[in-house]
Amino acid sequence: MPAFCHALCGSGGRVARLTANGAGAEWHAGHTRSRQEFRVRDRLLAVGVAQLLPTYTRLSQWHDRRRLIERPLFTGYLFARGERREIACVTGVAHIVGPVPDDAIARLALAAGDPARVSPYNGACEVYIPAGAAVTITRGPFAGLTGAVVRTKAGYRLIVTIEILGRSCAVEIDACDLIRAA
Numbered sequence: 001m002p003a004f005c006h007a008l009c010g011s012g013g014r015v016a017r018l019t020a021n022g023a024g025a026e027w028h029a030g031h032t033r034s035r036q037e038f039r040v041r042d043r044l045l046a047v048g049v050a051q052l053l054p055t056y057t058r059l060s061q062w063h064d065r066r067r068l069i070e071r072p073l074f075t076g077y078l079f080a081r082g083e084r085r086e087i088a089c090v091t092g093v094a095h096i097v098g099p100v101p102d103d104a105i106a107r108l109a110l111a112a113g114d115p116a117r118v119s120p121y122n123g124a125c126e127v128y129i130p131a132g133a134a135v136t137i138t139r140g141p142f143a144g145l146t147g148a149v150v151r152t153k154a155g156y157r158l159i160v161t162i163e164i165l166g167r168s169c170a171v172e173i174d175a176c177d178l179i180r181a182a
Contacts, residue, residue: 025082027052027105029097030090037072040092047090050081052105054112073118079105134181142171146181 032040037053044051054073059066072078079100080087088096111118129135129149136146150170 026084027079027081027100027102028084028087029100030078030080030087031094031097032076032078033092033094034076036092037076037078040090041078043090043092044078044080044087049087049090052079052109052112054108054118055115056118057115070115073108073112079108129175129178129180135178136181137173137177138179139177140173142173147171149178 030040041051041053055070056073057068057070060069061067077097080090084096087093131149131151133149134146135149137143152175153172
């Protein structure tokens with residue numbers, strides 16, 4: 001726990017006072033200890049801090065059963081509205097990364113409203129191409145052809161429509177094999 005937390009929170013590590021409902025305070029991104037996002041969210045709720053933990057739903061399969069589980073969209077992070085030092089004193093918060101603009105939080109809250117439609121971008125090839133973008137294929141049998149991204153599949157696979165002989169076909173291509181068309 002940071003030294004200033006002892007002075008602010010006392011030796012017990014609990015938050016002594018918090019901004020009422022986060023009124024007039026900034027949103028901050030908090031880095032949590034490993035796999036503590038949901039616990040930190042619950043602790044923030046218990047002390048009355050406005051928080052946002054965007055999540056997504058994923059089907060997990062074990063050898064004997066399958067289950068939908070809820071996972072944090074940003075592993076190791078959550079967002080809280082309040083004073084920086086007060087948020088940092090909550091058990092499980094490793095440190096505060098920085099302030100986050102209100103409009104970014106509003107967009108995240110909107111996206112997090114339907115966890116089944118949100119998924120993290122895995123960054124396998126550090127390429128992000130949104131749906132509707134014009135792209136050129138760089139490798140494979142369609143190298144050199146241009147098309148448009150229809151949708152993403154499994155995080156790093158894209159469905160691209162290519163016009164051949166006056167007709168379109170949909171092709172599933174790895175995002176690393178595409179560049180944005182000029």
